[in-house]
Amino acid sequence: MAAAESPSAALRRRDLCSRGIRLAGKMRADVVDLLDAYVEQQGLDASASVAAVEGVPLAAVERWDEQTGTQRLLENLAAYRAFRALLAQMLEEQREQLGEADAGLGRALAAVLLQVSAFAYHLEELLRLESRGIPGEEGDEEEDGPPPPPRLSLFEQKLRGLGVLRELAQWAVRSVRDLRQLAKPSPATGAASGLAESP
Amino acid sequence: MFSRWNWVACGFYLVLSICSPDASGGLVQSCGHIIPESPVLALGSNFTALCILNESCLDFGNIYASQIIWKIKNRLVPKEQYREINRTVSSVTFNDTSSLATPLTCNILADGQIEQNIYGITVTVGLAPEKPKNLSCIVHQESRFTYPMTCTWNPGRHTFLDTQFRLRYRWPEQIFPDCIPKDVNNSCTIDDTQFFVNTEIWVEATNALGKAESDPLVLDPIDIVKPLPPQNVSVTSGLLPTVLQLCWENWITDAVMTLKFNIRYRVVGDTNWMEVPPEDTASPRTSFSIQGLRPYTEYVFSIRCMKEDGAGYWSDWSEEKTGITIEDQPSKGPPIWRIIDTSQSPACWTVHLIWKALKPYEANGVILQYELTVRDKSSLSSPVKKYNVTNTNHTLELREGTYEVTLIARNSVGPSPPSVLLIPASNSKAPVKNLRTLPKHDKLWVGWTAPNNYVLKYVIEWCLMSSSSDCIIEWQIVLGDVQGIDLKGIYFKGIKPFKCYLITVYPLYADGQGSGQSVKAYLKQDRPSKGPTVQTKKVGKAEAVLTWNHLTVEEQNGFIRNYTILYKTIDGNETVVTVDPSKTEYTLSSLTSDTLYTVRMMASTDNGSRTGPDFTFTTQKFGKGEIEAIVVPVCLAFLLIVLLGVLFCFNKRDLIKKHIWPIVPDPSKSNIAQWSPQVPAK
Numbered sequence: 043m044a045a046a047e048s049p050s051a052a053l054r055r056r057d058l059c060s061r062g063i064r065l066a067g068k069m070r071a072d073v074v075d076l077l078d079a080y081v082e083q084q085g086l087d088a089s090a091s092v093a094a095v096e097g098v099p100l101a102a103v104e105r106w107d108e109q110t111g112t113q114r115l116l117e118n119l120a121a122y123r124a125f126r127a128l129l130a131q132m133l134e135e136q137r138e139q140l141g142e143a144d145a146g147l148g149r150a151l152a153a154v155l156l157q158v159s160a161f162a163y164h165l166e167e168l169l170r171l172e173s174r175g176i177p178g179e180e181g182d183e184e185e186d187g188p189p190p191p192p193r194l195s196l197f198e199q200k201l202r203g204l205g206v207l208r209e210l211a212q213w214a215v216r217s218v219r220d221l222r223q224l225a226k227p228s229p230a231t232g233a234a235s236g237l238a239e240s241p
Numbered sequence: 242m243f244s245r246w247n248w249v250a251c252g253f254y255l256v257l258s259i260c261s262p263d264a265s266g267g268l269v270q271s272c273g274h275i276i277p278e279s280p281v282l283a284l285g286s287n288f289t290a291l292c293i294l295n296e297s298c299l300d301f302g303n304i305y306a307s308q309i310i311w312k313i314k315n316r317l318v319p320k321e322q323y324r325e326i327n328r329t330v331s332s333v334t335f336n337d338t339s340s341l342a343t344p345l346t347c348n349i350l351a352d353g354q355i356e357q358n359i360y361g362i363t364v365t366v367g368l369a370p371e372k373p374k375n376l377s378c379i380v381h382q383e384s385r386f387t388y389p390m391t392c393t394w395n396p397g398r399h400t401f402l403d404t405q406f407r408l409r410y411r412w413p414e415q416i417f418p419d420c421i422p423k424d425v426n427n428s429c430t431i432d433d434t435q436f437f438v439n440t441e442i443w444v445e446a447t448n449a450l451g452k453a454e455s456d457p458l459v460l461d462p463i464d465i466v467k468p469l470p471p472q473n474v475s476v477t478s479g480l481l482p483t484v485l486q487l488c489w490e491n492w493i494t495d496a497v498m499t500l501k502f503n504i505r506y507r508v509v510g511d512t513n514w515m516e517v518p519p520e521d522t523a524s525p526r527t528s529f530s531i532q533g534l535r536p537y538t539e540y541v542f543s544i545r546c547m548k549e550d551g552a553g554y555w556s557d558w559s560e561e562k563t564g565i566t567i568e569d570q571p572s573k574g575p576p577i578w579r580i581i582d583t584s585q586s587p588a589c590w591t592v593h594l595i596w597k598a599l600k601p602y603e604a605n606g607v608i609l610q611y612e613l614t615v616r617d618k619s620s621l622s623s624p625v626k627k628y629n630v631t632n633t634n635h636t637l638e639l640r641e642g643t644y645e646v647t648l649i650a651r652n653s654v655g656p657s658p659p660s661v662l663l664i665p666a667s668n669s670k671a672p673v674k675n676l677r678t679l680p681k682h683d684k685l686w687v688g689w690t691a692p693n694n695y696v697l698k699y700v701i702e703w704c705l706m707s708s709s710s711d712c713i714i715e716w717q718i719v720l721g722d723v724q725g726i727d728l729k730g731i732y733f734k735g736i737k738p739f740k741c742y743l744i745t746v747y748p749l750y751a752d753g754q755g756s757g758q759s760v761k762a763y764l765k766q767d768r769p770s771k772g773p774t775v776q777t778k779k780v781g782k783a784e785a786v787l788t789w790n791h792l793t794v795e796e797q798n799g800f801i802r803n804y805t806i807l808y809k810t811i812d813g814n815e816t817v818v819t820v821d822p823s824k825t826e827y828t829l830s831s832l833t834s835d836t837l838y839t840v841r842m843m844a845s846t847d848n849g850s851r852t853g854p855d856f857t858f859t860t861q862k863f864g865k866g867e868i869e870a871i872v873v874p875v876c877l878a879f880l881l882i883v884l885l886g887v888l889f890c891f892n893k894r895d896l897i898k899k900h901i902w903p904i905v906p907d908p909s910k911s912n913i914a915q916w917s918p919q920v921p922a923k
Contacts, residue, residue, distance in 0.1 A: 061461065064496075065437035071496035153433070156415070160438040163414045 055171050059225035062164040063218050069157045070214035076150045077207045083147050084200045092205035099124050101212035106219075114220040115169050116177065121213055122162040128206050129155040135199050158210075161217070168224070272298035273329075273359045275347050281365045281402065281449040282338045292347035292360065294329040306331040310348045310356065313341060338366050369451030370404050371397025373444040376455050379554060380434050380462050382469045385492045388436075390462055392420075393428040394444050394455060404448040412438050436463040436497065464552035468493050468500065471544045471556075476564025482536035482605065482654075485564045488528040489544060499525045500546040503555070506531060509539040509563060525549065536569035536605040568606030568653055574660030575599050575611070575633075576718040577648045578700055581664070588641045592664065595634045595716070599650055599657070606652035614647040615639075619666065642666050663749070668756040673699070673746050678762035685736050685764045689746055692755060696721040696748040706741040706761070708793040721748075738765035739798040766799030766846050772853025773804065775842040778826065782834040782864040788826045789842055789853075799846030807852075808840035835862040 081088045094100065099121040103109075109117075133151050140148075166176050194202060273294040282288050292309055299305070309331035311318040324332045335341055346361040378392040392408055408420035408429040420429040443457040471489035479486055491500060502522040505514040517531060534540060543558045577596040585591065599608065611630045617623035619642040628635060644664040650657040671692035679686045687701060699719050704712035736742065742762050748755040773789040780786075787806065801822040808829060809815040820827050822844075832838065837859050843852040890897060 061437045064463070064498075067496045068436060071494060153435070156435055159415060160412060160435060163412065163438070 051171055055168065056225060058164055058168050058171070059221045062161065062168070063221045063225075065157060065161055065164065066214045066217040066221065069154065069161065070211055070218075072150070072154055072157065073207055073211045073214060076147075076154055077204075077211065079147055079150060080203060080207060084203070086200060086204055090201070090204065092201055092208065095202050095205040095209075097124065098128065098206055098209050099213070101209060101216045103216075106216075111224050112169070112172055114224065115165055115172070118213075118217055118220055119162060119165040119169065119177070122158055122165065125158050125206070125210055125213070126155065126162060129158060129210075132203050132206060135203075139196070154210075270297070271295070271360060272304070272349070272357075273347065275345070275360045275362045277362075279363050279365070281367065282341070283450050284339055284366055284368050284401070286338055287334065287336050288338050288341065288364075289332050289334045290345060290347075290362070291326070291330055291332045294349075294359070296329070298359075299329065304349055304351060305329075308350045309359075310350055312346045312348055314344065338364075341366055365402060365449070367402035367448070367450060368398065368400045370400055370446035370448055370453045372453045373397060373406070373446055373455035376442070376444055376458050378442060378458060378460070378462075378465055380466045382466060382493065382556075384469075387432075388434045388462075388466065389430050389432050390434045390465075391428060391430045392442060392444075392458075396426045396446065397453075400448055400450075402448045402450065404446055407445045407447075408442065409445060410440050410442040412440060434462040437461060463498060464548070465554070466498065466548060467554035468498075468546055468548075468556045470559035471502070471546055472559070474542065474544060474559050474562045476540075476542055476562050478564060478567050479530065480567075482567045482569035483534045484530055484532050485534060485540060485542075485566055486528060486530045487542055487544070487562075489559070491525075491527060491546065493546075495525065499549040501549045501551075502526070502529075502544055502546050504529060504531070504542065504544050505558070506540050506542045508535075509541055523549070534566050535602055536566050537607075538601070539563055539565045570655040571599055571604050571606070571608070571650050571652060571657030573599065573603045574657045575648060575650050577646065577660050577662045578702075578716050578718065579646070579662060579664055580714060590639045590641060592637045592639050592644075593634060594637065594646060594648075594662075596648055596660070598633055604650065604652065606654060608650045608652050610651055612649045612651060612656070614649075616645045616647075618643040618645050663752070663754065665753045668747070668754045670748065670750050670753040670755040672755040672758050673748055674758075676744075676746055676758045676760045678744065678760060680762075680764050683764075685742070685762060687744055687746070687760075687762070689758070691721075692748060695750055696755075697751055698749045700747045700749060702745045702747075702757070703736075703742050705737075706743055706794045708795060712743060736764045739763070739767045741794050741797070761800075763799055766848045768846060768849025769796055769798050769801070769844045769851045771796045772851045773842045773844050774853050775806070775840055775856050777856070777858045780858050780860060781832075782861045782867070783832045784828055784830040785832060785838070785840075785858060785860065786826060786828045787840060787842075791825065792844055797844075797846065799848055801844050801846055803845050805843040805845060805850070806840065807843065808838050810836050810838055832860045834860050834864075836860050 078088075080086075101121075103117070129151065133148065133155060136148055136151060169176050273292055276291045276293065280288070280290075290311075292306075292311070294304065294306060294309075306325050306327065306329055309323070309325075311323065311331075311333040318333055322333050322335065324334065326332055331347070333345075341364050343363045343365070344361040345364050347359045348356050349359055351357050373394040373396055376392060376394040378390055380388050380390045382388055394406075396404075396406060404426065406422055406426050406429075408422070408431070410417055410420070410431070417431075420431050422429040439459055439461050441457050441459050444455040446453045469492050472492055474487065474489045477486045477488070487504065493500060501519075501524060503519055504517040504522055506517070507514045517529070522529060531542075541561050541563050543561045545556045545558045547553055547555045575596040575598065577594060580593040580595065582591040582593070583589075594613065596611070598604075609631075611633070613628040613630060613635055615626045615628070615637065643666045646662045646664060648660045648662070673689040673692060675688075675690045677688055679688065689699075698721050700716060701719065702714050702716045704714045706712055740763070742764075743759055744762055745757040745759040747757045769792055771792060773792060775787050775789045778786040778788040789804075792801065803822055804820040804824070806818045806820060806827060806829070807815050808818075810833065818827070818829075829840075837857060839855050839857045841852050841855045843850045
């Protein structure tokens with residue numbers, strides 16, 4: 043990316059970042075509400091600790107402040123794409139379990155899924171602005187790569203859902219911080235472009 | 242076996258072919274058909290229809306395409322529009338479909354000039370949809386978590402056809418199901434909106450003649466939100482009498498959007514709203530303290546909110562809530578005055594102290610009592626008398642002297658500043674000069690010249706003059722720098738026109754009081770309501786003394802400037818005399834004697850006059866002493882003549898006697914001769 047950014051691109055970046063931040067904020071608030079409803083509906087204990095679930099990207103990362111802008115965007119994009127698939131699966135399992143019985147939870151899940159898709163789109167747009175190619179979905183997702191995971195029991199599905207939602211809430215917080223870093227003016231991106239040259 | 246099944250199959254087929262209807266269109270075979278069947282046409286375009294006759298029909302007897310007649314709704318289509326294509330096909334052309342109607346029928350003039358219908362089609366004429374315009378959307382917050390978006394557009398001209406409208410919206414990477422309007426064609430509501438993503442929205446209109454799309458609207462729905470107003474508004478009184486605190490709940494979380502507010506308030510009963518400066522409420526909050534309010538006053542509050550950066554719409558005003566500020570000390574002392582009654586004895590006064598209740602914005606609370614302090618200034622040793630009163634007057638019996646009266650109004654917070662009234666032993670200071678009044682439209686202006694510069698206040702008393710009741714005094718205090726006030730009859734009674742008011746002005750000084758100057762005034766004068774009733778007191782030969790009573794105040798309607806006396810005889814001219822209004826008697830002179838006079842009187846004010854009832858009197862034939870003057874001399878003369886006659890008669894009594902009483906010898910002594918002897922003459 044050229045050191046001198048065109049003013050319209052800078053404006054667009056700022057607009058995308060601010061709206062992304064708001065979207066992540068709302069997403070987190072909605073996921074927290076959804077978590078309460080999920081726990082109650084699935085009959086789980088809210089304080090149950092869930093081990094790291096396979097396939098769910100972790101929000102915590104070492105040396106977060108040393109990351110470049112592009113690195114942040116790519117990691118976020120990978121994570122939300124993963125969540126998109128996981129939430130779609132959860133929605134499917136939900137419908138199988140309850141049919142249309144609990145439309146409320148299903149609708150809330152669908153709304154969060156939409157927000158995750160929207161956020162992923164924001165990230166793709168930001169990457170485009172950085173003149174980076176958007177990595178294809180196949181490269182990051184497990185769908186065509188490793189074989190599909192074995193079918194879990196009902197209880198294991200519920201615990202997995204809990205883990206997914208909790209991690210998504212954490213990711214929302216991290217995304218807000220990442221976007222705020224990105225929204226800061228050029229020196230960060232100048233350094234980023236310098237580092238980004240080396241693979 | 243095969244043949245048996247064969248027979249069964251044949252039998253079935255036979256039955257079916259007999260019972261099933263003919264494929265080509267029913268039990269009645271039609272003679273032809275029209276192409277196109279049920280067209281939908283654009284208004285104003287041209288259209289050609291073909292009527293194709295069946296071959297089988299032609300056999301029925303000389304039916305050719307040239308005999309075809311086209312009809313619209315039983316109206317014949319002019320033959321110029323027909324064209325015979327071949328023996329079995331006829332066409333009809335319309336240059337402008339606006340002349341078309343349903344149905345269009347193909348008929349034939351068969352043998353014997355009988356018109357027969359061959360086929361008919363329904364023709365629908367309409368317009369393609371116009372491009373929908375003025376698409377606008379708004380997101381109404383309906384509850385804490387639901388945000389339906391309603392979009393409206395202008396559907397364009399009427400198409401005369403069934404036109405479907407669909408509201409379509411999408412993100413760059415996500416397509417959503419279309420919104421189909423129910424019962425209307427110009428708006429649609431999407432149940433739930435996602436925020437923070439640029440959404441492209443447009444309207445598609447489709448009908449049988451075409452499709453049209455509106456210009457797309459690209460927006461982030463968070464920028465077109467009309468939020469719900471703040472909920473659970475509550476008002477609490479603060480510690481200060483000029484402050485009230487407002488608390489409320491916002492039903493939009495900060496995660497969705499931050500809000501700014503407008504707060505408006507008014508006094509209960511007032512119609513004008515005051516607004517808290519928007520700059521003070523331009524940031525997210527759930528409470529606010531409003532300052533600068535009046536103590537002990539009930540206010541009504543209402544709040545509305547919108548997105549902090551100004552994108553979107555203001556919410557409706559919230560439910561109105563009221564609150565009352567706490568009480569404060571009264572800001573002023575009540576104005577106080579006195580009416581002194583010395584009718585009992587000049588040295589013993591009955592003093593009626595009167596004062597006016599404070600207005601709500603001066604009282605700042607409920608006045609619990611008034612505290613009067615009366616100090617006798619002429620005798621230092623006299624104790625100070627205190628009185629606690631709950632109404633607005635108090636009567637005291639005082640000896641003549643100088644007194645200082647202090648009045649304080651007290652509410653639950655504290656006392657008002659004191660009002661002081663000095664009652665001097667005598668009103669010896671300089672009075673006002675040139676007291677005059679001037680009516681001005683509906684107000685009476687009272688003016689005077691200040692006697693000097695040391696006047697603290699003026700007290701103006703006024704009362705309505707009436708002949709039947711006492712003059713009830715109303716009063717007002719004005720500050721000493723005023724040279725005249727518009728007396729419009731404040732407090733309870735207005736100054737009424739045509740009524741006489743007595744206005745008195747007293748100047749009050751720091752150490753005394755001037756005597757009152759009075760003037761009578763009318764706001765507006767009118768002619769008197771009755772004329773004076775005139776009577777005669779004494780009627781003479783050539784003069785008459787007329788007398789009348791002054792009109793009562795109620796009858797006057799103004800200052801009587803003069804009286805006019807009009808009198809005349811039956812056939813004479815009327816004489817007019819003007820009389821000073823202070824008089825109640827007048828003498829008419831130079832009247833003709835023994836004549837019937839009619840007299841009436843007119844009272845005049847500046848605005849007219851009115852005449853009283855007529856009075857008739859007759860002048861005397863004779864003057865006052867005339868009869869005596871005639872009778873007495875006549876009697877005297879008569880008496881004199883009688884006397885003279887008597888005297889004369891006395892003198893000539895012998896003559897009279899001789900004539901009246903001649904001597905008639907006494908017949909008893911009568912004799913013819915007397916014989917006497919000769920008597921010698923001795």
